[in-house]
Amino acid sequence: MIRFNDVSFSYENSDEMAVRNINAHIGRGEFVGIIGPSGAGKSTLLSMINGVIPHFYKGDFYGEVLVCGRDTVESTCGKLSHHVGSVFQDPESQIVSTVVEDEIAFGLENFNIPAGEIEARLAEALRMAGIEHLRHESTAALSGGQKQRVTIAAAIALRPEILVLDEPTSQLDPRGSRQVFTTLRQLNREYGITIIIVEQKVMLLSEFCSRLMVMEKGRIIMDGPTRSVLEHNDRLLELGINCPRIVTLTKLLKNASLWSGGYPVDVDEAETVVRGIMEGTHDQYQEPELSIQ
Amino acid sequence: MKQMLEYVHGNSLIHRLNPLTKLIFAVVTCVACFIGSNHLFLLGILLFTIIIAGASGILGRAAGVYKALFILGLFLMLFQLLFTPQGRILFYILPGVPVTDIGLGFSSLLMLRMMAALAPLSLMLMLTPMNELLTAMTHNLKVPYRYAFAVVTALRFIPAFSREMDQIMQAQRSRGHETDTRNPIKKIRVIIPMCIPLLISSVRKVETMAISLETRGFCTGPRSCRKKLGFTLFDILAIILVMAALPVSIIIG
Numbered sequence: 071m072i073r074f075n076d077v078s079f080s081y082e083n084s085d086e087m088a089v090r091n092i093n094a095h096i097g098r099g100e101f102v103g104i105i106g107p108s109g110a111g112k113s114t115l116l117s118m119i120n121g122v123i124p125h126f127y128k129g130d131f132y133g134e135v136l137v138c139g140r141d142t143v144e145s146t147c148g149k150l151s152h153h154v155g156s157v158f159q160d161p162e163s164q165i166v167s168t169v170v171e172d173e174i175a176f177g178l179e180n181f182n183i184p185a186g187e188i189e190a191r192l193a194e195a196l197r198m199a200g201i202e203h204l205r206h207e208s209t210a211a212l213s214g215g216q217k218q219r220v221t222i223a224a225a226i227a228l229r230p231e232i233l234v235l236d237e238p239t240s241q242l243d244p245r246g247s248r249q250v251f252t253t254l255r256q257l258n259r260e261y262g263i264t265i266i267i268v269e270q271k272v273m274l275l276s277e278f279c280s281r282l283m284v285m286e287k288g289r290i291i292m293d294g295p296t297r298s299v300l301e302h303n304d305r306l307l308e309l310g311i312n313c314p315r316i317v318t319l320t321k322l323l324k325n326a327s328l329w330s331g332g333y334p335v336d337v338d339e340a341e342t343v344v345r346g347i348m349e350g351t352h353d354q355y356q357e358p359e360l361s362i363q
Numbered sequence: 364m365k366q367m368l369e370y371v372h373g374n375s376l377i378h379r380l381n382p383l384t385k386l387i388f389a390v391v392t393c394v395a396c397f398i399g400s401n402h403l404f405l406l407g408i409l410l411f412t413i414i415i416a417g418a419s420g421i422l423g424r425a426a427g428v429y430k431a432l433f434i435l436g437l438f439l440m441l442f443q444l445l446f447t448p449q450g451r452i453l454f455y456i457l458p459g460v461p462v463t464d465i466g467l468g469f470s471s472l473l474m475l476r477m478m479a480a481l482a483p484l485s486l487m488l489m490l491t492p493m494n495e496l497l498t499a500m501t502h503n504l505k506v507p508y509r510y511a512f513a514v515v516t517a518l519r520f521i522p523a524f525s526r527e528m529d530q531i532m533q534a535q536r537s538r539g540h541e542t543d544t545r546n547p548i549k550k551i552r553v554i555i556p557m558c559i560p561l562l563i564s565s566v567r568k569v570e571t572m573a574i575s576l577e578t579r580g581f582c583t584g585p586r587s588c589r590k591k592l593g594f595t596l597f598d599i600l601a602i603i604l605v606m607a608a609l610p611v612s613i614i615i616g
């Protein structure tokens with residue numbers, strides 16, 4: 071679905087590569103989380119999927135990016151927008167309408183969707199994003215978190231094949247962030263939408279994503295099933311990424327030779343592990359393979 | 364300033380008028396104000412706009428607009444007074460600066476005209492959702508969507524700027540900069556250093572917005588429209604009433 075073939079990019083008037091030697095393939099229906107320190111190139115990587123690079127931000131582009139079989143350099147942002155929905159980092163300035171419902175209908179109208187269907191999709195998007203009560207509100211008067219939900223609703227209303235989201239929950243409380251992830255999971259499972267999300271909250275990533283990419287200084291330094299990536303919690307900690315406490319706990323259990331299986335990704339699994347140890351019958355997780363570049 | 368151009372949600376009869384009717388109202392009254400040079404006529408128009416604000420239940424918000432227009436008008440009037448030495452001298456504001464009867468009549472007309480011409484425009488913006496305005500421009504007036512969108516977005520950015528300005532002011536104030544001052548010269552000296560962060564942040568905002576437009580299929584082909592806006596009998600009556608202002612302004616002239 072998305073393929074990066076040895077991609078490097080540097081923004082014009084900058085000599086440093088924002089991303090370098092990216093090789094990755096993301097298949098249909100994957101739920102991929104991207105994490106890494108500030109300036110690692112996460113947003114840059116997303117901008118290559120929706121065509122913002124190289125069509126909006128110019129610079130030196132090496133290699134090729136294929137989205138739904140199309141070379142992004144030869145396509146346009148407008149054409150790619152039929153396949154890729156985007157939510158950007160700054161919720162404020164990506165809103166183009168004054169009223170919430172108009173904002174969500176904006177893209178649908180641009181795609182020439184008939185009025186009746188717009189209404190249905192609008193209602194569904196509002197419901198999924200949990201903002202039915204904000205439908206007639208002025209977008210300028212919303213809180214940061216509410217704005218983020220609006221931008222997410224606007225993206226999911228378009229029902230793209232691929233959804234790229236850049237820190238879409240940065241201004242939401244823990245409960246709100248969780249709701250957003252639950253909605254994304256639902257989209258992923260019910261409509262088979264491929265989801266690629268940049269997020270700092272590692273606990274949510276570990277629980278919801280099937281695959282995790284860790285970026286540092288423009289490179290993807292780890293890429294694999296969430297569980298296997300999390301095992302390298304020492305390396306992650308060096309990057310300033312705090313592992314979920316259940317991972318730290320498991321690490322301690324491993325060090326004490328109490329546990330030799332894989333890492334749990336949510337509290338329920340952790341509970342099973344701990345209970346297993348207490349009862350002395352630990353059935354082990356399979357350890358999937360991991361590639362480290 | 365920030366309330367001057369922002370839509371105030373409501374469900375009055377006037378809110379529900381076709382946006383084109385409201386646009387016609389704003390443009391026609393504005394034009395009439397420039398044709399008619401009669402104090403009473405301009406005062407009448409001003410009163411008419413206040414009645415409309417009252418009838419649509421936004422008088423509270425509109426009051427701020429009238430106050431701002433009044434202050435602006437007062438400045439304009441004072442300025443005009445000082446530069447109209449013709450006519451019979453009534454009194455002196457300052458030693459050597461006379462106020463004449465012609466000057467007074469002319470400058471008060473200017474003030475009234477400014478207020479009466481701008482009030483309907485700002486009222487129209489407060490009573491029409493931007494999106495409906497956009498629909499009226501593209502569907503009824505056949506303005507290409509791209510340009511209509513640009514106009515409406517520019518209008519939308521004015522309150523956004525003023526909000527941002529407030530934020531920067533507050534930030535400066537919390538760092539101990541004196542920003543509250545009634546002295547206009549001091550005020551300008553306070554505002555100028557804030558223009559640069561404002562400019563930078565707005566350039567960045569516009570950039571993100573352009574990206575957001577591109578990735579949501581802006582102007583990629585034919586466009587559908589969610590709302591059909593119809594004309595009702597009330598629209599037709601309102602247009603006739605508003606149109607009547609034109610001949611009246613010419614007759615009174």
Ligand SMILES: Nc1ncnc2c1ncn2[C@@H]1O[C@H](COP(=O)(O)OP(=O)(O)OP(=O)(O)O)[C@@H](O)[C@H]1O
Binds near residue numbers: 082108
């Ligand atoms: N528009 C731009 N012009 C020039 N350089 C840029 C631009 N955007 C990003 N960069 C540079 O590219 C590098 C990667 O930036 P990017 O925004 O992709 O990082 P990020 O991982 O998203 O960081 P953050 O977590 O802070 O959002 C940084 O060194 C940054 O300075």
Ligand SMILES: [Mg+2]
Binds near residue numbers: 112
């Ligand atoms: Mg970023």
